[in-house]
Amino acid sequence: MTTLTDRFSRAVDYARIAHARQLRKGTYVPYLSHVLGVAALVIEFGGNEDQAIAALLHDTIEDCGEAHEAMIRALFGEAVVDIVIACTDVSAEARAADANPEIARSNWYDRKRAHLANTIDADDSVLLVSACEKLHNARAIVQDLENAAIGVAVFDRFNGGREGTLGYYQSLAHVFATRNVVVAGEFDIAVGRMHELAGHTPRLPLRSAEEVEHRRILDCH
Structure with missing residues (x-):
């Protein structure tokens, strides 16, 4: 059974603030729904707390900027940030260059x-x-x-x-x-x-x- 602590709650708040103004592509659905859904699937399929937190934060670098890498490392540890980096296609800064x-x-x-x-x-x-x-x-x-x-x-x-x-x-x-x-x-x-x-x-x-x-x-x- 996956045990969730206050770290998970803090990660939910982090994701909520980071993605506050973002919507799911082509919809009016808050982007937070996506990361919450991914975290729920990770937990459902037996992931641990680090993986569940990484699921919540997996798009922060890609959608919100490279500064989040250091912040996630400081707040949630190396295991979490390593997963987030591995799940990142491209940073928000690099994506902005694709005009x-x-x-x-x-x-x-x-x-x-x-x-x-x-x-x-x-x-x-x-x-x-x-x-x-x-x-x-x-x-x-x-x-x-x-x-x-x-x-x-x-x-x-x-x-x-x-x-x-x-x-x-x-x-x-x-x-x-x-x-x-x-x-x-x-x-x-x-x-x-x-x-x-x-x-x-x-x-x-x-x-x-x-x-x-x-x-x-x-x-x-």
Whole structure:
């Protein structure tokens, strides 16, 4: 059983303040709902308190800035900040530099390839948090796909578009299954439903016309 102490409560407050003005992409839902959902999944699937805290804080560097790294280290310790760093695609500062849509899309592919390469060799403590975060996102995409008012337009929110997003999630499913992550089965169900609702058969891995040399990591056939 996961025991939660005052550290967890302090992390909830930290996340609430850090993400106070942020919303879930394309919605009016407070971003805090996402990190709370990820933390709940981590606890549900047997994570310890450090992993649950890291789940609460996993997007602080990416969405709120690099200064949070030192603050998380000081307040919650090395184990937590190591997981947060490992779950970070890019800092808020680097993301802000992607003002040009074409550059942002190109950088998205590069970042996702790097993230997949890091994930396949990540520590088990990182993998659980990462997988729970991706599961929460995948279920949110499925929910929007099932909503007649949104449907496949949900993919317009992402730099990878429909093909890139579907490929990325399928590649993640392959990584999580290969590493026997405890949430791999639930994640695969969500990704399968995502592809079904998107009318995308067969499921394909993340790939671009310019770069196919990462097939070892990305190919799911």
